[in-house]
Amino acid sequence: MQTVPSIAQPRPQDEPPIVVSGLGHWFGEGNARKQALGDIDLVVESGQLVMLMGASGSGKTTLLTLIGCLRDVQEGSIRLLGRELRGASANRLVESRRRLGFIFQAHNLHESLTAHQNVRMGLDVHEGVPEAERDAAAAHVLALLGLGDRATYLPANLSGGQKQRVAIARALVGNPDVIFADEPTAALDKDSGYDVVALLKRLARARGTTILMVTHDNRILGLADRILTLQDGRIVRDEKPATS
Amino acid sequence: MTRLVARLLQRLLGRLPIGWLQLTHNRTRLAAALAGVAFANILIFVQLGFLGALIESIGLPYRMMNAEILVAASDANTLSDGSPLPRQRLYQTLAVPGVAAATAVYYNRLDWKQPDGTIRTLDVFGIDPSAQAFRSAEINAELDRLKLSDTALIDRKTRNVPKDLFPSIGAGRPYQFEANNRSITVVGTFEIGGGFSADGYLVVSDQTFLRLFKRRVPGAPNMIFVKVEPGVPAAAVVDRLRAALPASDTTIRTVAEAVASDQRFQTTQKPIGIVFGFGIVIGVLVGVIIVYQVLSSDVADHLREYATFKAIGYKRGFFLGIVFEEALVLALLGFIPGLVIALLLYQIIAASTGLPISMPGTRPLLVLMGTLAMCTLSGAIATRRLERADPADLF
Ligand SMILES: Nc1ncnc2c1ncn2[C@@H]1O[C@H](COP(=O)(O)OP(=O)(O)O)[C@@H](O)[C@H]1O
Numbered sequence: 001m002q003t004v005p006s007i008a009q010p011r012p013q014d015e016p017p018i019v020v021s022g023l024g025h026w027f028g029e030g031n032a033r034k035q036a037l038g039d040i041d042l043v044v045e046s047g048q049l050v051m052l053m054g055a056s057g058s059g060k061t062t063l064l065t066l067i068g069c070l071r072d073v074q075e076g077s078i079r080l081l082g083r084e085l086r087g088a089s090a091n092r093l094v095e096s097r098r099r100l101g102f103i104f105q106a107h108n109l110h111e112s113l114t115a116h117q118n119v120r121m122g123l124d125v126h127e128g129v130p131e132a133e134r135d136a137a138a139a140h141v142l143a144l145l146g147l148g149d150r151a152t153y154l155p156a157n158l159s160g161g162q163k164q165r166v167a168i169a170r171a172l173v174g175n176p177d178v179i180f181a182d183e184p185t186a187a188l189d190k191d192s193g194y195d196v197v198a199l200l201k202r203l204a205r206a207r208g209t210t211i212l213m214v215t216h217d218n219r220i221l222g223l224a225d226r227i228l229t230l231q232d233g234r235i236v237r238d239e240k241p242a243t244s
Numbered sequence: 245m246t247r248l249v250a251r252l253l254q255r256l257l258g259r260l261p262i263g264w265l266q267l268t269h270n271r272t273r274l275a276a277a278l279a280g281v282a283f284a285n286i287l288i289f290v291q292l293g294f295l296g297a298l299i300e301s302i303g304l305p306y307r308m309m310n311a312e313i314l315v316a317a318s319d320a321n322t323l324s325d326g327s328p329l330p331r332q333r334l335y336q337t338l339a340v341p342g343v344a345a346a347t348a349v350y351y352n353r354l355d356w357k358q359p360d361g362t363i364r365t366l367d368v369f370g371i372d373p374s375a376q377a378f379r380s381a382e383i384n385a386e387l388d389r390l391k392l393s394d395t396a397l398i399d400r401k402t403r404n405v406p407k408d409l410f411p412s413i414g415a416g417r418p419y420q421f422e423a424n425n426r427s428i429t430v431v432g433t434f435e436i437g438g439g440f441s442a443d444g445y446l447v448v449s450d451q452t453f454l455r456l457f458k459r460r461v462p463g464a465p466n467m468i469f470v471k472v473e474p475g476v477p478a479a480a481v482v483d484r485l486r487a488a489l490p491a492s493d494t495t496i497r498t499v500a501e502a503v504a505s506d507q508r509f510q511t512t513q514k515p516i517g518i519v520f521g522f523g524i525v526i527g528v529l530v531g532v533i534i535v536y537q538v539l540s541s542d543v544a545d546h547l548r549e550y551a552t553f554k555a556i557g558y559k560r561g562f563f564l565g566i567v568f569e570e571a572l573v574l575a576l577l578g579f580i581p582g583l584v585i586a587l588l589l590y591q592i593i594a595a596s597t598g599l600p601i602s603m604p605g606t607r608p609l610l611v612l613m614g615t616l617a618m619c620t621l622s623g624a625i626a627t628r629r630l631e632r633a634d635p636a637d638l639f
């Protein structure tokens with residue numbers, strides 16, 4: 001497999017990529033203040049595909065955005081890739097996000113950019129990579145996702161499944177250490193949903209990438225290395241499916 | 245074409261030309277934006293054109309004066325206002341060392357009724373036909389005929405007169421017209437070029453002038469044209485004249501200073517100059533508002549994409565870059581049609597009004613710089629909306 005420029009930085013060899021302890025989170029002020037998460041302790045090992053389940057409003061997205069450096073930590077601690085996120089400056093959080101990949105419920109592709117250009121946006125955030133290498137890397141990842149012949153298409157001319165695969169390519173192309181996905185199959189039919197996640201898992205495994213994925217989709221649970229269930233902002237179940 | 249520009253911009257920016265791609269993706273919005281920028285440019289060009297023509301036309305009669313120094317009334321701001329000078333000023337002027345010659349010049353405005361009943365206004369100069377008040381060889385060749393009473397020379401560039409009038413005069417057929425109850429015979433032509441206040445110029449002898457304007461007093465002219473002796477600096481003679489003549493009723497300036505102060509007065513104190521200046525301000529405002537509208541709605545339409553890019557790790561500077569890229573594209577692309585249409589309008593205006601309206605080479609450069617500044621300002625205001633793109637809201 002062709003090497004995409006590595007952006008990994010050294011971290012303590014034995015420290016897992018995600019270490020959460022005593023995490024709590026609140027929304028709102030004063031009387032409207034409401035707890036979304038509490039007493040979260042979680043360690044995720046490198047290269048694992050971890051799925052987050054739970055009823056709507058149970059705090060899955062909040063947990064994902066906290067570990068994904070998109071919100072400030074209010075209580076407890078999150079160590080991501082060897083760095084403490086609590087009290088980190090906005091700038092530090094942005095720097096940390098450059099080592100992550102994000103896949104959203106909606107594909108969030110830029111309508112004016114071709115599939116290839118959208119994927120390049122996932123790479124251009126890293127400095128110092130020669131132009132030709134960027135183009136090659138983006139084309140390579142698109143090809144891995146079976147979209148080699150769609151590189152010059154605008155999102156408007158792609159199917160839902162194809163768009164989500166472009167979004168996955170965008171998340172993968174920077175060779176991230178951790179990928180965060182929130183219901184990535186919600187907009188897809190069951191079959192293409194399963195295929196897309198299976199493909200994501202295969203590519204991530206080959207690169208040693210850790211994945212944290214929120215899902216309601218029972219069909220894809222079989223792909224998980226580990227399934228966490230949230231309820232009222234707490235982790236109530238932590239299982240490892242035997243099939244994995 | 246758009247792809248070529250995209251590749252060029254990519255080289256230039258060292259990144260994907262997202263601003264350009266966004267703008268060209270929505271062609272209707274792009275067209276509206278470019279029309280807006282072009283419109284603002286045209287407005288500014290036309291106002292600058294009129295302002296330039298005003299300044300140019302003010303200078304035309306001064307340039308005809310066969311003089312280095314102009315003695316005028318202290319309350320005169322232009323050639324056409326101010327009180328007459330007292331009688332003795334001409335003799336006092338002639339007595340100042342360094343003055344080679346001095347001649348009194350009368351000025352007044354005359355209504356010239358056309359055969360069809362409409363009225364043209366003429367700026368009339370009354371000169372001493374035994375002196376060469378003007379540089380024009382055509383006027384100086386006819387001075388003897390001007391000595392005959394009620395004869396005149398007319399500016400060939402006078403606006404709105406029958407087409408065959410000047411060729412006919414040139415061919416030796418004098419033209420007669422009635423004004424102020426006198427019959428004036430036009431025996432020849434010269435060329436100055438009309439301005440904004442009058443349609444053209446008429447030159448007559450001082451005797452004819454005084455008959456034409458009965459209320460004017462002999463020996464009390466509006467100006468004295470002064471020629472300096474060769475080798476004597478005009479500034480030194482100006483100083484001596486200022487010492488010799490009372491400042492209470494006379495101003496003494498070199499002709500160049502007089503032109504500059506007349507131009508300054510008419511462009512900043514008179515309504516006409518102020519209107520053109522105001523028109524330029526309106527043009528700039530229209531441009532800023534249209535570009536702001538386009539850029540800020542473009543930002544609003546792409547908040548989700550920008551939030552995604554923020555999540556990926558792009559920083560503020562990257563988004564500012566996109567907005568400014570768009571602003572520059574709009575400025576450059578809107579400027580080109582604006583300039584082309586303005587050039588066409590200049591030709592139409594020059595042909596239909598006879599005003600000296602033209603495009604000096606520096607003006608497009610100036611307007612382009614202004615347009616870039618205008619679009620950058622709009623872009624800067626539009627970027628405030630970027631703050632609303634919060635990546636945490638994407639999930
Ligand atoms: N931006 C927000 N402002 C206020 N309350 C929020 C916000 N985001 C989430 N919440 C609240 O926090 C709780 C957890 O929400 P969320 O993490 O989105 O749950 P899930 O993703 O499991 O559906 C819910 O009660 C929700 O109403």
Ligand SMILES: [Mg+2]
Nearest residue numbers: 060061062639
């Ligand atoms: Mg959610």
